[in-house]
Amino acid sequence: MTASLDLIWQQARQGQAEAIADLMNRTLQAKGVRALVRRRGDCLQIMFEAARSLPPHACAAFVSRGLKQLAPQGILRVRLHARLVGEEWPEWTQTIDLRQTLLTTPLVQPRASTDHAPPVTASSPHAVNAFVLGVLAIAGSGTLALTLQNQLRVDAPPVAESSPAIAPVLIPPAPSDRRLRIKAVGDIVLGTNFPSNRLPADPQKLFAAVKPYLQGADLLFGNYEGTLTDYPHPFKNTSSGRSFAFRSPPSYAQVLRQAGFHVLNIANNHSYDFNEQGFRDTIRHINAAGMTAIGDFNQITYLEANGLKTAFIGFATYHGQNRIQxxxxxxxxxxxxxQNADIVIVSFHGGAEGSDQIHTRDRREYFYGEDRGNVVQFARTMIDNGADLILGHGPHVPRALELYKGRLIAYSLGNFVGYQTLSSAGALGKSLILDVELDGSGRFIQGKVIPVRLDAKGVPHIDQNFASVQLIRRLTQIDFPNTPLNIGRLGEIFPTPSQS
Incomplete structure (x- = not known):
């Protein structure tokens, strides 16, 4: 190894992003893959670029095993992304907690081409040839080596056929060391067959343009604004044109499940569009599809995700529901x-509606004379009493973010899907996927606003103009000028150092 390469090796072990990128690219670039690396605190962010799609599981195995051996100083987490060459947005994103990776016995010696080759160890610079990651005998699995070689096109040393399998030992971290990643979106209406048929020809296509960006989190949340029922009798009189009743076929629950949703709130102003029967049908069909419906009266739902017990509660503004008032x-x-969960997530449907309701104010809001609550007072009070993340929806437009006592509040996630039902004019068509990472106690670590726009039919697409990011940045600065949050121009969200 030359002196310069030895220096790069030492810099990589010190956690320097450029040196880590150099070591990775010595192997990857020859195979048509490039790694861009940067560091933010204890988190290493790695973007893979290639002319073809790269499988998340193979990339994660490639990186986690290599960094475990390299042991760069101060790096506790890795944020992986992969994108096609020439594209700005990644196809997928994944987070790795290095403290939760598999610990193994020392490396099995791979078959060498010469009897005089030096041994490869975790601290040996000779491992650099494949960024240590190439020595895939670490798990005693020739299959894994072949998988990565085929899928990432990264050469790996051959593994001796007689190498015994090494049983990994999983050391579960304490809950305080765990992380929970949540993605959340706003109002979802998949079309309606009442009073006339406004259903999509192919409902699977509703999420096609954004589905890759919904993946990768421990939990995916959305507000389902409508009913999944065949019940024929609406509760509302829709003849005035100011009141709407949304009904989609029960089979559409599978559309939501296949899009990746885990949790759907059903406490909103369309919960009872088809009376109590429609409400109960909606809950039943969501749960039967393998998801979880939240928002029934006095309901607390507990889910296990990444070793953390997470509670969900849905609130709205109407009697018979958990009222934010x-x-x-x-x-x-x-x-x-x-008392029964590590993390508590609150969903609320409140605030006035419309393109002129983008601002969040600490006061009671009304819509056509209807009390829609004081959402600021509600959100802060819930955090005062133990909530860790507040996900707001209902105004149909994005609103500001606030960091309150180390907990994140999203006051409105806007519309997400409104096929021929929800307006997408102006701010009503600006949307987002909120990507949030919490520590084991529920404190906000970091996040991202993934910008989305709705087309004329209310179908979501990734917005290359970042319009919703610009809007949320501006609203946060105006409505909560003292909140300790940094929102970058590409949607990155980080707490400021002044955070208590």
Whole structure:
């Protein structure tokens, strides 16, 4: 190894991003793959670029095993992305906690081409030839070596056929060391067959343009604004044109499941569009499809994700639901959830609606004379009583973000899908996928606003102009000028150092 390469090796072990990128690219670039690496605190961000799609699981195995051996100083987490050459947005994103990776015994010696080849160890510079990652006998699995070689096109040393399999030992971290990644979107209406047929010809295509960006989180959340039922009798009188009843076929629950959703809120102003029967049908069909419906009265739902017990509660503004106007009862529900869960996530449907309702104000809001609550008072009170993440929806436009006592509040996630039902004019067509990472106690670590736009039919697409990012940045600066959040021009969200 030359002196310069030895220096790069040492710099990589010190956690320097450029040196790590150099070592990786010595192997990858010959195979048509390039790694871009940067560091933010204890998190290493790696973007793979290639002319073909790269499989997430292979990239994750490639990186986690290599960094475990390299042991760069101060790197605890890795954020992986992969994109096609010439594209700006990644096809997928994945987070690796290096403290949760598999610990193994020392490397099995691969078959060498010469009897005088030096041994390869975790601290040996000779491992650089494949960024240490190429020595895939680490798990005693020739199959893994072949998988990575085929899928990432990265050469790996041959593994001796007689090498015994090494059983990995999984060391589960304490809950405080775990991380929970959540993606969340706003209002979803998949079309309606009432009072006339406004259903898509192929409902699977509703999420086609954004589906890759919905993947990769421990939990994917959305607000389902409508019913999944065949019940024929609406609760509302829709003849005035100011009231709408949304009904989609029960089979559309599978469309949502295949898009990747885990949790759907059903506490909103369309919950009872088809009476109690329609409401119960909606819950039943969501749950039967393998997802979880939240928002029933006094309901707390507990889910296990990444080793953390997470509670979900859905709130709205109507009697018969968990009302955001009833702070005492709402606080008691959150307190109960916190006693039984590591993280408590609150979904609320509140605030006035419309393109002129983009601002968040600490006061009660009304829509056509209807009390839609004080969303700022509600959100902060819930955090005061144990909530860790607040996901707001209902105004049909994006609103500001706030960091309150280390917990993130998204005051409105806007529209996400509104096939021939929800307007997409102006701010109503600006949308987002909120990508949030929390620590094991629920404190906000980092996040991202993935910008989305709705076309004229209400179908979501990734927005290369970042319009919703610009809007949310501006609203956050205006409505919460002192909140300790940094929102970058590409949507990155980080707490400022002044955060308490």
């Amino acid at each position: 009833d702070l005492k009862s709402s606080a008691a529900l959150v307190q109960k959830a916190k």
